[in-house]
Each structure stands twice: as structure tokens, then as C-alpha cells.
Amino acid sequence: MFIVLAGVLAIIGIVTAGYYFAVRPVALRIAVGPAGSDDLKVVHALSQAFVQAHSQIRLRPIPTEGATASAQMIAEGRADLAIVRGDLSVPKNVQAVATLRKNVAVLWVPPAMKGKKAGAKITKIAQLAGRRIGVIGRTPANVDLLKVILQQYGVDPNKIEVVQFPASEAADAIRNRKADAYLAAGPVNSKITSEAIAASTHDGKAPTFLPIDSAEAIAQNHPMYEASEIPAGAFGGSPDRPEDEVKTISFSHHIVARKDLSDTTVAAFTRQLFAIRQTVMSEFPLAAKIETPDTDKDAFIPVHPGAAAFVDGEEK
Incomplete structure (x- = not known):
């Protein structure tokens, strides 16, 4: 009986630990800048909205001097996500998750x-x-x-x-x-x-x-x-x-993720991003400009498979 009881308790412990690790929030580091910019304000607003919604994904903003520095940070593996400018050199180890906003030359x-x-x-x-x-x-x-x-x-x-x-x-x-x-x-x-x-x-x-x-x-x-x-x-x-x-x-300006970031994690982030966008829009109208990424095979920045799964309705 003691052996059986010990076995049952061990199984309960394993299941409990597995459940904890399965449902605990995943923190993603996102490089964005410069300080005081609208991009950084929107990311902070998204981060707070994720916490309030008890989302599976949490954002940890890492302020940088600008889009170039953000690209460098994710290229070096010091960030999981980054806000990069599409007309600058885009790191080879990233893929698109969403379009944050479009800019025009005046x-x-x-x-x-x-x-x-x-x-x-x-x-x-x-x-x-x-x-x-x-x-x-x-x-x-x-x-x-x-x-x-x-x-x-x-x-x-x-x-x-x-x-x-x-x-x-x-x-x-x-x-x-x-x-x-x-x-x-x-x-x-x-x-x-x-x-x-x-x-x-x-x-x-x-x-x-x-x-x-x-x-x-x-x-x-x-x-x-x-x-x-x-x-x-x-x-x-x-x-x-x-x-x-x-x-x-x-x-x-794009939200990009490292290629080696789990498809499941990126799909969950993309889903939360578009689910929470309406909430953030009231405080930061710029959030209304967030769009799904270009999923075409010839897209300038290839889409991350996790983001593509969300866009195409094939998320697992």
C-alpha cells in the first residue's frame, strides 16, 4: 500500500509540474526604440494589456536607440522579437510576424x-x-x-x-x-x-x-x-x-521574430496581438495600423511559420 501510495503521489507530482510548465506565461524579449517613440509606447501598452488579459505570452520591452540597434540586438540573439525598419538591412535570422505600421515619404x-x-x-x-x-x-x-x-x-x-x-x-x-x-x-x-x-x-x-x-x-x-x-x-x-x-x-516597420523561436510560441503571440489590438487602440490609435504579415513566398521579409499558421487558420 505504501508503494502504491508513493507511486500515486509521484504521478500527481509529475502531472502538477507538467501542468504548471505548460500553462505558465512565456516571456519574450522585444527590442524597440528609440526612447519616447510611438513604437516604444505601443509596445509598452501591448505588454500591459497582455498582463491584464492573463495572456499566455508576456512581453519584456528592451529599449534601444532605434530600429538599427533593435535589428542588431535580435541578430545577436539578445532579443526574441524586434521592431525593425523595412528599408534597412534586415537580419538573416529573423522572419516577419506582423506589420506594425506603414510610413510614407513626404x-x-x-x-x-x-x-x-x-x-x-x-x-x-x-x-x-x-x-x-x-x-x-x-x-x-x-x-x-x-x-x-x-x-x-x-x-x-x-x-x-x-x-x-x-x-x-x-x-x-x-x-x-x-x-x-x-x-x-x-x-x-x-x-x-x-x-x-x-x-x-x-x-x-x-x-x-x-x-x-x-x-x-x-x-x-x-x-x-x-x-x-x-x-x-x-x-x-x-x-x-x-x-x-x-x-x-x-x-x-515590422515586428519580427527569430527563426528558431518555436512556431507554437509565435502563433500564440500573433493570436494575442490581434486579439488585444482593439483594447490598445483606444489609448494608442497607432495600434490600428498593425496588420498581418505578407504570407506570399516572394515577400521581402519571409513570414515566420507560426505567424503564417495563425493568418491561414492552421494554428495547432
Whole structure:
């Protein structure tokens, strides 16, 4: 009887331990930055929402200096997930889980100010040669984006002067006429871009938006970009900014996972992400931009099998 009792207790102990390890939350480290960015705020909101929902997956945000540093961290195995920028070098050991947001490139020229002699009016990208262009944001990736656009129109990037401004200083720099034209990259509803364009408006005159008519050609030569449009009135104001739809290029910020991360774990994370998105949207509207990953075989960033299982309804 003692032997049988000991055996029963051992079995109960094994089952209890197995159940505990099976249902305990799995913590995933996610690299995201920079500090104070919308991306980091959204990840923190998701992390808190996962805890409140008693989710199987928990997020442990690891703040970085930006998308490049986040990519480096996951490449070195110091993170399980990361927010990376699609037009930068994507580590080979990662696969896509979701699209966090899509960004558009916006090029514009402020109107001439009253009482000041204006130079030749800029209405086309090809006319930017020899000009000073202000780039909003300190990341080198935005300068590289500008170079891609200029080269498509035969403008030698070495023949222009690039001045970069932190997002917090962009509006003042624009009011003080620090450049002839400006470039911003972010979501269509980006507060930073909207404030910069508002700062470019003078005497009721809206800035001139420079269309990227060769967007499809750029996307053909650089698969990380897509041809896109900026809707009329996207940046508010009166008159509408812009007054008409403007052609441009776009790129995405992705949530990626290490290839060696369990399919079951990634599928569970993806399921929770889209289940909790509605809750987070009320506090951070940016969460509404989260989309399922591209599951096509020729996708620029291959999808993780776990995420694909969720999207295709084949999660086990």
C-alpha cells in the first residue's frame, strides 16, 4: 500500500509540474526604440494589456536607440522579437510576424514669404539640385531614403546640402527657413509630419508638395519600398494640405521574430496581438495600423511559420 501510495503521489507530482510548465506565461524579449517613440509606447501598452488579459505570452520591452540597434540586438540573439525598419538591412535570422505600421515619404517646399526675394520656384524633384534639403529625424535611414528618391530623378546627392533636424526642433527650423525643401517619413497621420507641414504654411499659403511620380519604378528597383499615395487633406489645414492626392513611396516597420523561436510560441503571440489590438487602440490609435504579415513566398521579409499558421487558420 505504501508503494502504491508513493507511486500515486509521484504521478500527481509529475502531472502538477507538467501542468504548471505548460500553462505558465512565456516571456519574450522585444527590442524597440528609440526612447519616447510611438513604437516604444505601443509596445509598452501591448505588454500591459497582455498582463491584464492573463495572456499566455508576456512581453519584456528592451529599449534601444532605434530600429538599427533593435535589428542588431535580435541578430545577436539578445532579443526574441524586434521592431525593425523595412528599408534597412534586415537580419538573416529573423522572419516577419506582423506589420506594425506603414510610413510614407513626404517632400514639400514652403511658400515664399512676403517681402523676401524668392528664388526659382521648386515644383519638381529634379529642381532640387544645388538646394539645401532639411531631413526631419536624426536617423541616417531618412537621408538614405532621400538619396534613393533623388537618384531616380537624376539628381546627384553630392550636389545638394542635407541638414538634419531632431523631430522636436523641426517646426522651429522650418519657421526660420533653415532649408529650401523638406523630407519627412512616417505614418500618414504622423503628428510630427503634420506639425512640420503646418509650420511651413505662411500667410494662408500651403506648401508645395513634390510628387514622386516614379514611385513604381523605385519600388521595382528597391523591393523594400512600395508605390503609395498621400490622400488629399491628409495633414489638415485650410486650404487642404495637400489639395490633391500626391504620389509617393512607402515602407513598413515590422515586428519580427527569430527563426528558431518555436512556431507554437509565435502563433500564440500573433493570436494575442490581434486579439488585444482593439483594447490598445483606444489609448494608442497607432495600434490600428498593425496588420498581418505578407504570407506570399516572394515577400521581402519571409513570414515566420507560426505567424503564417495563425493568418491561414492552421494554428495547432
